Amino acid sequence: MKHTLKYIFSFCFLMSLFLVQAQKTVSTPTTTDQNKLEGKITEAPKQDLVKPAVTSVSDTIPVKMNRYGVRVGVDLYKLTRGFYDSNYKGVELVGDYRLTKNYYLAAELGNENKTTVDSRLTSTAKGTYIKAGFDYNGYENWLNMENIISIGLRYGMSTFNQQLDSFKIYNPNPYWGELPSIPSGEKYSGLTAGWIEVVAGLKVKVINNIFVGFSLRMNTLLFNKQPDNFENLYIPGFNRTYAGNFGAGFNYTVTYFVPLYKKKAIPKKNN
Amino acid sequence: MFSISSCEKDDICDANTPTTPRLIIEFYDINNSTILKNVTNLKVIGKGKTEGIIFNTSTTDSKYLTNGTKISIPLKTDMDSATYQFILNSGNANASLIDTDEVTFNYTRKDIFVSRACGFKTVFSLNLTNPYTQTAVPATKPKWMYISVDKSNIENENETHIKVYF
Numbered sequence: 001m002k003h004t005l006k007y008i009f010s011f012c013f014l015m016s017l018f019l020v021q022a023q024k025t026v027s028t029p030t031t032t033d034q035n036k037l038e039g040k041i042t043e044a045p046k047q048d049l050v051k052p053a054v055t056s057v058s059d060t061i062p063v064k065m066n067r068y069g070v071r072v073g074v075d076l077y078k079l080t081r082g083f084y085d086s087n088y089k090g091v092e093l094v095g096d097y098r099l100t101k102n103y104y105l106a107a108e109l110g111n112e113n114k115t116t117v118d119s120r121l122t123s124t125a126k127g128t129y130i131k132a133g134f135d136y137n138g139y140e141n142w143l144n145m146e147n148i149i150s151i152g153l154r155y156g157m158s159t160f161n162q163q164l165d166s167f168k169i170y171n172p173n174p175y176w177g178e179l180p181s182i183p184s185g186e187k188y189s190g191l192t193a194g195w196i197e198v199v200a201g202l203k204v205k206v207i208n209n210i211f212v213g214f215s216l217r218m219n220t221l222l223f224n225k226q227p228d229n230f231e232n233l234y235i236p237g238f239n240r241t242y243a244g245n246f247g248a249g250f251n252y253t254v255t256y257f258v259p260l261y262k263k264k265a266i267p268k269k270n271n
Numbered sequence: 272m273f274s275i276s277s278c279e280k281d282d283i284c285d286a287n288t289p290t291t292p293r294l295i296i297e298f299y300d301i302n303n304s305t306i307l308k309n310v311t312n313l314k315v316i317g318k319g320k321t322e323g324i325i326f327n328t329s330t331t332d333s334k335y336l337t338n339g340t341k342i343s344i345p346l347k348t349d350m351d352s353a354t355y356q357f358i359l360n361s362g363n364a365n366a367s368l369i370d371t372d373e374v375t376f377n378y379t380r381k382d383i384f385v386s387r388a389c390g391f392k393t394v395f396s397l398n399l400t401n402p403y404t405q406t407a408v409p410a411t412k413p414k415w416m417y418i419s420v421d422k423s424n425i426e427n428e429n430e431t432h433i434k435v436y437f
Binding site: 176 | 282284286288290291293317320324343344345347348349353382383384385386387388389390391392393
């Protein structure tokens with residue numbers, strides 16, 4: 001499992017690099033397209049048509065303003081999962097604040113209560129987590145578009161407790177018969193864990209200030225306070241644990257953007 | 272990604288993972304206590320069971336018989352004692368050659384977490400004051416086994432827990 005996760009991890013990382021690069025390669029053909037268009041126009045009719053086109057272009061450039069503000073919202077996946085999965089209750093609030101043209105401070109705050117049913121164990125993890133870090137928007141928006149394709153980092157921390165609901169004894173020689181699972185109820189509290197997340201995200205403005213977003217996360221545990229004679233099988237915010245330090249997650253968000261101020265977009269030299 | 276993870280290796284308990292250990296018994300020569308001695312057609316049956324403990328991969332009833340110097344017997348993971356009949360020369364046509372001892376091992380248990388896939392294992396600790404009780408069957412016959420506890424903590428199968436001299 002460790003190896004497959006590592007593989008997925010590096011693959012996602014690679015994909016995110018492609019995303020950033022894709023923007024650059026796309027931008028160059030558009031300039032050549034513009035040149036082609038202009039070339040055709042100068043050949044065609046004459047002065048009358050050429051002039052208005054030029055003036056309209058020179059008008060729009062200085063008008064472009066970038067909006068800065070706070071975006072707040074909720075993870076719809078966690079919120080709705082409780083309706084169809086009786087083993088899960090959870091909520092995650094998400095937010096970000098635009099620092100510069102491309103950088104956003106970002107954070108998630110959540111609470112989860114999840115019962116994990118494994119073939120030999122049933123356990124419930126309950127707890128609160130916070131993740132804080134930044135997103136870098138690699139997407140170059142046109143005109144007044146405000147979409148985001150980002151790559152980011154988070155530091156995550158969770159305080160939680162676990163309860164062993166029931167367990168089975170593994171006996172490779174069941175001469176006396178296979179025993180049913182044993183109810184337990186043993187509680188392990190005061191557990192903590194911290195981790196780093198690499199986040200690949202996407203946010204699209206659907207109407208006015210409402211955005212929908214999706215993010216994929218690859219996690220690496222930095223520390224994990226384990227209970228005696230048990231293991232942290234699920235860490236709120238980090239999700240399921242594996243044999244190594246790796247984990248994965250995602251969210252599906254709806255957010256509302258609260259604009260605070262505007263700043264002139266500094267046009268990049270394209271031509 | 273999630274569908275792959277649901278059938279990954281760490282969901283299946285690896286057969287090489289040390290889990291609930293069996294009681295390891297070695298047989299020695301009563302006349303020379305350092306020399307291992309082979310048993311002849313030894314059969315071990317748990318009390319209340321009709322079939323013996325399987326000692327080899329044979330497909331016939333000889334799978335219940337052993338002629339080695341070492342056996343591994345599973346203890347009960349839900350009770351603090353387990354009783355077995357140790358039948359030497361089992362199945363011999365001459366009934367007078369068959370020796371049967373009934374032994375109860377008394378122990379305490381502890382459930383130890385292994386992993387998500389394996390769950391827990393049980394380890395045992397033989398009681399210090401009365402690790403076992405032994406009777407001959409029938410009681411008029413002498414006991415054929417002289418039992419000595421070598422290791423009272425039964426935590427793995429790499430060591431011998433009980434030495435039997437005969």
